[in-house]
Amino acid sequence: MKAWIAFKNIFLKDMRNYYLKPPNISWGIIFPFAWTLMFFLRSQSTVDIRGILPGVMAMSILFGTTSMLAVTITFERRSRSFERLLLAPIDLNILMLAKTSGAVLFGIINAFVPVVFALFLVDLAGINWLVVLGSVFFIAVTSTFLGLLIAVTVSEVFEAQTFSNFFRFPMVFLCGLFIPIRNLPAILRPLSYAIPLTYGADILKTAINGEGHLMVGLSFFILIIFSLVFFTISTRNIKEKWIH
Amino acid sequence: MDILKVENLTKKYGNFTAVAGISFSVQKGEIFGFLGPNGAGKTTTINMLTGLAKVTEGSAYLAGIDCVKETKRAQGLMGIVADESNLYPEMNGWENLNFCGALYGLEKNERKERAWELLELVGLKEVAHKPFGAYSRGMKRRLTIAAGIIHNPEVLFLDEPTTGIDVKSAREIRKMLLDLNKRGTTIFLTTHYIEEAERLCDRIAFIVDGKIVKIDSTRGLLEEAQRGQTVQFTLGNGSLKPCEILRGAFPGYRCQVIDAKTIRVHSGKAIDLIPIVDVFKDNSLALYEAKVIRPTLEEIFVQITGIEAKKIKTGGDKK
Numbered sequence: 239m240k241a242w243i244a245f246k247n248i249f250l251k252d253m254r255n256y257y258l259k260p261p262n263i264s265w266g267i268i269f270p271f272a273w274t275l276m277f278f279l280r281s282q283s284t285v286d287i288r289g290i291l292p293g294v295m296a297m298s299i300l301f302g303t304t305s306m307l308a309v310t311i312t313f314e315r316r317s318r319s320f321e322r323l324l325l326a327p328i329d330l331n332i333l334m335l336a337k338t339s340g341a342v343l344f345g346i347i348n349a350f351v352p353v354v355f356a357l358f359l360v361d362l363a364g365i366n367w368l369v370v371l372g373s374v375f376f377i378a379v380t381s382t383f384l385g386l387l388i389a390v391t392v393s394e395v396f397e398a399q400t401f402s403n404f405f406r407f408p409m410v411f412l413c414g415l416f417i418p419i420r421n422l423p424a425i426l427r428p429l430s431y432a433i434p435l436t437y438g439a440d441i442l443k444t445a446i447n448g449e450g451h452l453m454v455g456l457s458f459f460i461l462i463i464f465s466l467v468f469f470t471i472s473t474r475n476i477k478e479k480w481i482h
Numbered sequence: 483m484d485i486l487k488v489e490n491l492t493k494k495y496g497n498f499t500a501v502a503g504i505s506f507s508v509q510k511g512e513i514f515g516f517l518g519p520n521g522a523g524k525t526t527t528i529n530m531l532t533g534l535a536k537v538t539e540g541s542a543y544l545a546g547i548d549c550v551k552e553t554k555r556a557q558g559l560m561g562i563v564a565d566e567s568n569l570y571p572e573m574n575g576w577e578n579l580n581f582c583g584a585l586y587g588l589e590k591n592e593r594k595e596r597a598w599e600l601l602e603l604v605g606l607k608e609v610a611h612k613p614f615g616a617y618s619r620g621m622k623r624r625l626t627i628a629a630g631i632i633h634n635p636e637v638l639f640l641d642e643p644t645t646g647i648d649v650k651s652a653r654e655i656r657k658m659l660l661d662l663n664k665r666g667t668t669i670f671l672t673t674h675y676i677e678e679a680e681r682l683c684d685r686i687a688f689i690v691d692g693k694i695v696k697i698d699s700t701r702g703l704l705e706e707a708q709r710g711q712t713v714q715f716t717l718g719n720g721s722l723k724p725c726e727i728l729r730g731a732f733p734g735y736r737c738q739v740i741d742a743k744t745i746r747v748h749s750g751k752a753i754d755l756i757p758i759v760d761v762f763k764d765n766s767l768a769l770y771e772a773k774v775i776r777p778t779l780e781e782i783f784v785q786i787t788g789i790e791a792k793k794i795k796t797g798g799d800k801k
C-alpha cells in the first residue's frame with residue numbers, strides 16, 4: 239500500500255513536471271508529422287501511409303522516451319532531489335519503475351499520434367490492435383529503460399543527450415524499419431539483432447501490414463529479456479554508483 | 483533509552499579512512515550533536531546511517547532495526563535533512579511537502595493535513611504556492627526541515643542545518659529545532675559552529691579526522707572545563723616573551739599567547755594572581771588588565787582537539 243502511494247505520486251509528479259509540459263506535447267505531435275512529411279516528399283507521389291506507419295510509430299516512441307529519462311534523472315541528480323528516492327523507505331525497484339512509468343506512458347501516447355493522423359487519410363482495417371499495443375508497449379519500455387541505463391551511467395545532462403543520440407541514430411538505421419536488414423552489409427546484420435527496436439518494429443510490421451520476418455511470440459520474448467536486462471543493470475548501477 | 487546505537491562504524495574510500503571506527507549512542511528525546519571541522523567525517527557518518535553510503539565495517543541500530551541490513555525499514559523511521567536543500571525547485575512549497583509525504587506512504591488526507599500543519603510551523607504558509615526554486619536560502623532550509631519531519635520520524639538527522647544562512651534565519655531555525663525537540667523529536671545534528679552545539683545539544687561528540695575524540699553531555703563538558711581557571715592578561719608591548727617567563731616561574735600553569743599583548747594562563751586549580759603580578763613586575767612588564775575567563779565550549783574544543791577555534795570556523799586545513 240505504502241509502495242503504491244509512492245509509486246502513484248512519483249508517476250503523477252513526473253507527468254505534471256516533465257512529460258505534459260507544452261514543449262514535450264508539441265514535440266510529440268510535430269515529430270511524427272515531420273516524419274510523415276519527409277517520406278511524402280521523398281517518394282514524390284502519394285505516400286503509402288500504411289506502409290510507413292510502423293516506422294513513424296517506432297520513431298515517435300524512441301525519440302520521445304530515451305532522452306526523457308536521461309534528462310529528468312540527471313537533472314534530479316544535480317538538484318540532489320534524486321537522493322530523496324534513495325532515502326525513501328520503498329524498494330528501489332519500485333521507485334525506478336515509478337520513475338520510468340511516466341516516460342513509458344508518454345512513449346505510448348506518442349506512438350498513437352501518427353495513428354490518429356493516419357485514420358483520417360487511409361483505411362486502417364484488418365490491423366491486429368492488441369498486438370500493436372503490445373509491441374508499442376515493449377518498444378516504449380525498452381527505449382525508456384535504455385534511457386534509464388544511459389542516465390545512470392553518465393553524470394551530466396549534455397552527456398545524456400549525446401549518448402542517447404549515439405544510440406538512437408544507429409538503432410534507427412539498423413532496426414530494419416527503413417532499410418531492410420537483408421540489404422545491410424553482412425557485418426552489420428548481427429548488430430541489428432542486438433538491438434530491441436528490431437524486434438518491436440518487426441512485430442509492428444506484422445500486425446499492421448503483415449510484412450514482418452520474425453515470429454511474433456519470439457520477438458515479444460526477446461523484448462521482455464531486453465527489458466529485464468536493462469532494468470536490472472540500471473538499478474544495480476544506481477546501488478553501486480550512487481550509494482557510495 | 484538508546485534509540486540509535488552505533489558501534490565501530492567505519493568508512494573507507496580506497497585507502498583513505500573517512501570515518502575510523504566510531505561508537506556512540508543517541509538517547510530518545512535528546513539533541514545529539516556531532517561537532518567537527520570540514521572533512522571530519524560528519525556527512526559521511528550521516529550518509530552511512532541513512533543508507534546513502536555503504537558501511538565498510540561496524541553496525542548501527544535504530545530502534546532495534548539494523549540500519550545496514552534492513553536499510554529500507556530503518557529509513558521509514560528517519561527524517562533526513564541534507565546539508566544542501568534538495569527539494570524540487572519547480573514545485574511549490576505545499577506540493578513538495580505533499581510529495582515527500584507520499585514517498586513515506588502517507589495517505590492523501592493525512593499528507594494534506596500534515597503539509598499545512600508544517601507550513602504553519604515553519605512559517606511558510608504565505609508562500610505555500612510559490613515555487614521552491616524562488617525561495618530564499620533560509621526559507622529553503624526551513625521547508626527542507628519540514629519535509630524531513632512530514633512522517634513523524636523517530637530520529638531527525640540534520641547535516642549542518644544553519645551553514646550558509648544569515649544570522650537571523652539561523653536563529654529561527656535553532657529555535658524551531660528546540661521546539662521540535664520539546665515536542666518529542668529526537669535530533670541528531672552535525673555542525674561546525676561551536677556556539678550552535680553548545681546552545682542546542684544535550685550531548686556532543688567532537689569528531690576530528692574520522693574519530694570521536696570526546697563525547698559527553700554539554701553540561702559535563704562545561705563543568706569539566708570550569709573546574710580549572712583561566713586568567714587573561716593584557717600587557718605592555720615589551721620585547722620580552724611573557725609566556726616563556728611565566729612557564730619558567732610556574733611550571734604548573736599552561737600559558738597561551740593570544741596576540742602580541744595578550745596571554746592566557748590556565749590551571750587546574752584556582753590561580754593566585756599576586757605571584758604572577760610580581761613576576762611581571764620583576765621583569766618590568768606593564769600590566770594593563772587581568773580578567774578571569776569563563777571557559778566556553780570553544781576553549782574545551784581547542785584543548786581537546788588541538789585545533790585552533792578559528793580553523794573550525796573557516797574550514798580547517800583540508801579544503
Ligand SMILES: Nc1ncnc2c1ncn2[C@@H]1O[C@H](COP(=O)(O)OP(=O)(O)OP(=O)(O)O)[C@@H](O)[C@H]1O
Nearest residue numbers: 482495500518519520521522523524525526527674
Ligand atoms: N565519495 C568520496 N570519495 C572519496 N573521499 C570522500 C568521499 N566523500 C567524502 N570523502 C572524504 O571523506 C572525508 C570526510 O568527508 P565528510 O564530507 O564526511 O566531512 P564533513 O565532516 O561532512 O565535512 P564538511 O564540514 O565539509 O561537510 C573528507 O576528507 C572527504 O574528502
Ligand SMILES: [Mg+2]
Nearest residue numbers: 524525526565
Ligand atoms: Mg558535511
